[in-house]
Amino acid sequence: MELFEEIAAAREGRGDPGRLLGEFRRAAVLVPVVDGGLRSGNVSGIRWIYAFTDESALARFAHARGSGDAEWEYLSILGARLLDAVIPSLDGPTGIAVNVADEDGSMMFPPVSGIVPDSVAVDLAAGRGEVAP
Incomplete structure (x- = not known):
């Protein structure tokens, strides 16, 4: 299955979390760039990098943000590169928000063990002597 199909299966309650994560790791996702960095949002102290399964999903997000037909x-x-290399290089807890403009097709990959490297997982922060957000 492709990533968007795994997301749909998970949202319908028939998906497999391991298969979903595996498909995300194998998928090439589109990440908008702004001012030389990855476009992201912050919710409750967690940075969420926006990622999209295709250009249509990215365009829906841009339109929802008021960008009309402007190209991003x-x-x-x-x-896998986002999870294993990009997230550990950033300051603070960071997860991935996929297709966030699609009410029935979005998926969040939070910064927890089993998804991101243990060194940056918020659920393991106390074991590292850190305060989790």
């Missing part, structure tokens, strides 16, 4: 710069990157 983006990069294509493997989900």
